[in-house]
Amino acid sequence: MVQNILRRDEVERVTGLPRSTIYAKIASGEFPKSIKLGARSVGWLESDIAAWQQSRINASGVAA
Secondary structure (H helix, E strand, C coil): CCCCEEEHHHHHHHHCCCHHHHHHHHHCCCCCCCEEEECCEEEEEHHHHHHHHHHHHHHHCCCC
């Protein structure tokens, strides 16, 4: 099964988080780890980002 990979700029856009916060949350285990795509590029599985977003919605108590 092929999954979409989101680049950092897209992850920033869909989560509303700046780069520094994304990497701080990765370091603390609060955000999905990135996938190395090349020597200087990373990406995230779209499904991992969607699951993270859903967990934040669930934790807030707001119905989606």
